[in-house]
Amino acid sequence: MNARDRLFIAVIVLGVLMTGPFVITALLVWASAQAAEQALLVQLIMPHLSLGAMMTLFGFAVGLLVIRYLFRQYVQGLLRMAESLRLMLSANRNFRVDPEGPPEVQLLALAANALAEQRDGLMDDVDAQITTAKASVEEEKNRLAALMSELAQAVVVCNVDGVILLYNSRARLQFRALAQGSTAVAGGALIGLGRSIFSILERNQIDHALEVVRQRLGKGAAAAIANFITTARGGQLLRVQLVPVLATTDDSLQREMTGYVLTVENITRSIEQESRRDQVLQSLTDGSRGSLANIRVAVGNLMDYPDMGLEIRERFVGIISDEVVRMSQRLDQTMTEFADSLKTRWPLEDVLGIDIIAAAQRRIEQQLGLPTKTEEIQEALWLRAESFSLVFSICFLASRLIDHYQIKELRFRLLPFGKLAYLDLIWAGHAMSSETSYTWETEAMQVGKEASPLSLRDVIDRHGGEIWYEREKAAHRAFFRFVLPVASPDSRVPGEVIDESGVRPEYYDFDLFHFQDQSIDLDRSLSDLTYTVFDTETTGLEPAAGDEIIQIGAVRIVNGRLLRHENFDQLVDPERFLRPEGIRIHGITDDMVRGQPNIEAVLPAFHDFCCDTVLVAHNAAFDMRFLQLKEEHTAVVFSQPVLDTLLLSAVLHPNQESHQLDSIAERLGIGIEGRHNALADACATGEVFLKMLPLLARMGIVTLRQALEASEKTYFARVKY
Known part of the structure; x- marks a missing residue:
């Protein structure tokens, strides 16, 4: 029997107690009286019957108010306290019962809070012992996570x-x-x-x-x-x-x-390079066969007929000369293309230009004793380079400048120029000739006892860059300028995208070794299912009146873990202007959604993301209505089961006054960051849902079917959009 049924019975009992004794007494008196006495009683009572009825109704109303007050203070108050105690025992150990209501209920709340404090002390001791015992296991797990991530x-x-x-x-x-x-x-x-x-x-x-x-x-x-x-x-x-x-x-x-x-x-790029190289070599081979055959015939005729006429001899010599020229051109072309292929095979990587300069400064100051400084440095400029050979080339030039011109200081400058970067080595002093510059570029590099078979020109060519020598006559300075490619997404091999999140993601869960069935079975345990928790931001609150989705955020729950990095976060162009009152809530402006994919492109992607999972949302009827209205237009149907944390909260805590996401999160000890952002709200909803699962299990709700049936019985399930 629930609390409402008990309140109804109490009201009936009150009515019986107030009217029952009077009615029974009147019937007994009436039955024992003579006819004359009964007529006299009617004559005396009837004029005052309405006043008695009003007094009875007034007393009944006062009694009803008293019962309602006592019911709310003692019955509902104790029920709320019981829900709070269950929260303290399972979902949120830091939650405490508010000491409100009659003095007796307040004393009970204070006693429960005192017991909770003692329980927390014991649990802290146990947690400390468990943490100590798990330290080595956590260390191994972190090593694995670091290894896999890097x-x-x-x-x-x-x-x-x-x-x-x-x-x-x-x-x-x-x-x-x-x-x-x-x-x-x-x-x-x-x-x-x-x-x-x-x-x-x-x-x-x-x-x-x-x-x-x-x-x-x-x-x-x-x-x-x-x-x-x-x-x-x-x-x-x-x-x-x-x-x-x-x-x-x-x-x-x-x-x-x-x-x-x-x-x-x-291996797409390497296969393409090898195929190109094979084509070049095949072309060289096929072309050389014909040229060699012609040369062989011409030489054979010259040898066999030494007395041939001058005109014929010159013709054969011309054939030999032409074929040699063609072979020379073919060889030059082949070597050029093959050299380009060798350049692409060099291990170039994306590196910050400031890191290259810092490494060169350390080596120059430590090995050569030459002071260095920087000027006009673009610190956020990324280069596509092989750092060791580039730093060695810079040190080689510094060594030559010291040996030939006794420079006192070397300065560095790094500036962007379109898709290129200018890395300048600047010094004050004597100018150098172009012949000296060319000689330094082509000779094998050596710095102290370190030598390299490569020349400065080899290094620059294999970077696909250039090196210039220029003078600043007004400042009496000169500089070598390295022209190098800037790293960009277009220059990266597919798949080699830089992860700039700055956070090592958790992408491991070995408990899934024993996970086999992925179908959505309504009789399967809630703890074994895979979920997609999602939220939408919209232009307004009336989907049937033309409001549109402007953002979808979703995150996955697998094996009882919220995988924040496996998320879906996409702005949507609603192809209409946003309402100012909505912008104040979600912070999404017209400029932010213009140029984003429209709903026809986003919904199929979101469907792929969440297929074969149970959908979870807060106030899911609202979000699902937006999706359902797009089914006919996009041919995308979300047919999987949907769980609503608002309805589940009403199942778990029917006596609580609020079931808004913020209130539920506060009860369960969950902080929400970035409210009214679709992805942030989806993450908060996911954490709320995970906290609810053990509470549902304590109520005997352990399967998806039981959760859906319990949700359908709540008052909020009748809300339609």
Whole structure:
């Protein structure tokens, strides 16, 4: 029996107690009286019956108010206290009961808070002991996380069913660069914990590689590794190496494979370079055969017929000369193209120009004893360079300047010029001739006892740059100018995108080794499901009246963990002006959404991001209405189950006054940053949902079906948009 039923019974009892004794007494008196007495009673009572009824109703109303007051103070107050105690016991240990209501209830609240303080002290002691015991395990885990995050190769770990258990930043960036179609919007390729690797790589090739590994394991091979080359959706060539993850067993002869590690390398550019080189060499070979044949015939005729006429001899000599010229041109062209290919094979990398200058300054000051300074430095300028050879070249020039011109100081200047950068080495003193400059460029470099077989010109050519010598006559200064390429996204190999988040992402969850079924089963445990928590920002609150979505933010929950870095965050062009009152709330302006993808491009990408997962939102009816109104126009249907944290809060805490996201988060001890930003609100909703799961389990709500049925019974489930 719930509290409302008890209140209804109390009101009935009050009415019976107030009218029952009077009615029974009147009936008994009436029954025992004679007819004359009954007529007299009617004559006496009837004129005052209305006053008695009014007094009775007044007393009933006063009694009803008293009962309602007592019910709210004692019954509902104690129910709220019980909900607060459950919050302290499970979701938010820092939560405390407000000592409000009658003195007896306040004393009970104070006693409960005192018990909570004692409980927290004991839990702190236990947590300290657990932390000490887990220190070594955490250290190993952090080492693994650091190793995986910093690896230059793309690494993905999967279980035997192809479910992704771990991946590093390089893998995320590489697959994002290869994304095509709707997956290229806002989220990149669909790589993520709990997702299938077969959405990225071909299942048949991985299955074949696994079969090869199993055969080698069966034969007792020491290194059971399989390699294959596959084509990504965008036509990029990927070299994949598969290494098995073997279970540790007491029997060393039994090696069961529980998963595998994939290392992925994009070889598209290297294959193109090798193909180009092969074409150049083939062209040289085919062209040289014809020229050599002509030369051989001409020389043979000259040798066989020494007495031939002068005109014929000159003709054969001309043939030889022409063919030699053609071969020389062909060789020059081949060497030029082959040299360009060699340049691209140099290990150039993106490096800050200020770091190159700082390294050169240290070496010049330490090895040569020459003071250095900087002027006009563009600190945020990135270069595409091989840092060691470039620093060595700068030190070589400094050494030559000291030996020949006894310079006292060397200054550095770094400025951008379009897609190029000017790195200047400036000194005051004597001017040098162009012959000296050319000699320094072409001779093998040496600084002290360190020597290099490369010349300064070799280094500059292999960077695809130039070096100039110029004078500043007014300032009586001269400088060498290195013209170098600026690093840009267009110059990077696909997949080699710099991650500027500054935060090492957590992309590992080894508990998923035992996770197999990914279907959405309504009778499956809530703790075993994969969720997509999402939120939208809109132009207004009336989806049926023409308001549009302007931002979608979403984050995934896998194996009970909120994966903040596996998110979807995309602004949407509503193709209409935003309302000023809405801008004050969400902070999104017309300039921010102009040029962004429209809803027809964003919804398919969001559908790909959240497919095969349960959707979670706060006040989900509002967000889902916007999505449903776009179904006919975009042909994108979100048919998966939806859980609403607002409804779940009403299930868990029906006696609380507010079920807004901020109030729920405060009750559960969750801080919200960036309110009314779709992604930030989605993250906050995800944390709220995770806190709710153990509370639902204590109520016996453990499956998705039970959560949906309990939500449908709440008052808020009747709200429509």
